[in-house]
Amino acid sequence: MLTTIKNLPALTITSDNFQAYGQLITSSKDGKLYDQTDAKLNLKNGIPRFYIMQLKKRGRQFDRITRHCQCTQCLGALEGKEWLMAVAPPSEQNYPDLTQLKAFKIPGNCFIKLNVGTWHAGPYFDHDEVDFYNLELSDTNVVDHFTYNFLKEDNLTFEIVT
Template identity: 45%
Template sequence: MTETVPPSTDARLVDLPVEPIRTDTFAPYGTLIESTYDGKPFGDDEAQLTLDRGTPRFYIMKLERREPVFRQITRHLAVTQCLASAGGRPWMIAVAPPDAPDDPAAPPDITRLRAFRVEGHQAIMLARGTWHAGPFFEDETVDFFNLELADTNLIDHHNCALDRRFGVRYRFVTG
């Protein structure tokens, strides 16, 4: 669950290269959602949502720009989460696979941590249990469409302090 842990002052800073998001490279973490023509039949290439463990909540969250460095990663065990920038702005997210999504004590596999750039016309669905840090972006503020459960931020916010557990913090590196 959510816990406030002071940052470690001796954690090593690791560069995390940001790559353009693609369906195949993002698949271990969730689903890349791209526009399709109206009337297209539902298929395996679309988000398979898990929203049956509570009341679904769809809202627009306003986020402020942060330094593209993180020391903590989070996951939600009860729900898939869908994110998209409401204003069509590009953004970045770091993810680690949803290993052991039913074990709240399971740590993230930081050897499989990746960073993706999501274009403003794209959305993502994080698989249930996917570790994530972000969104991060260049603008001062960006609104995001967010689909999760009504109590996700209260009771389904499982964090790992990467600096304390693994002695690292990560910096997004673009270009």
Template identity: 45%
Template sequence: MTEPLPTHPLTAATVTAEAFAPFGVVLTPMADGTPFTAEEAVLDVSGGIPRFYLMSLDDKKPEFVRVTRHLETTQTLMAVGDVEWTIAVAPASIDEPTLDDLRAFRIPARTAITMLKGTWHAGPFFAEPSMDFVNLELDDTNVTDHHNFRLDDTYGVRVVVE
């Protein structure tokens, strides 16, 4: 039996547009008829067939040993329902994230995020037994554009979001 990995704590902050800017944009409700915004302009699903679907996840405790990125598309996520959730991210500009590169954000209900192409991420995480999320990416993102980096292999830790 192997010993459990030591943990690396990562404190989650409530997301703001400014804090999330290196990783993407924060989208909040706006009145119908609001003109197109710069935040919406980061969306890029031009590299293939867009896939807009409801993603169902179970038991996503806020801990991870791996981060993932998609180089060919942005990814937009939003929880279905009036529930907060959490995501961990690292900048797209780096090939191998360090523990210091990681940031965690609490995403309030009725808020979506669009991650820039190449943004490293882990999650979404949540306290509920299961949750559904609106997900916009490409039809083959999880097959042909799913690049992983193992934090446990490289740094010998399990990251725990607090």
């Protein structure tokens, strides 16, 4: 059986169009008081881990999507590099709602906070290499890493297009 490749157009991220998946966090003046524009974090279920992950040659295709049900996750690119992320809102099922699957183009001068349970594929990019900072729990990728395999279950691959 042939694999179907579906194009997923990338939207330019805004606070409004990303709201179902998490938050877009942009710069603010030093001294600003805490408000609704700050990341609302849930890291209470373990030891927070903040690290820099180096990714190489990611391209734009994916056939798996993951979620974390015990914490929020923050991601941002260093060096101002633009990147892409596909997301679907949290769901009760063990698979994402394809009707709500979206891709976003994210500039390198901000970061995203994913809500607890948000399905995500990425980061993806066209650069040779990008360093990303990542805030999650120390054991997120061991005990809180649930993946749905589109290729195995649906014979489907996605390609993010801009």
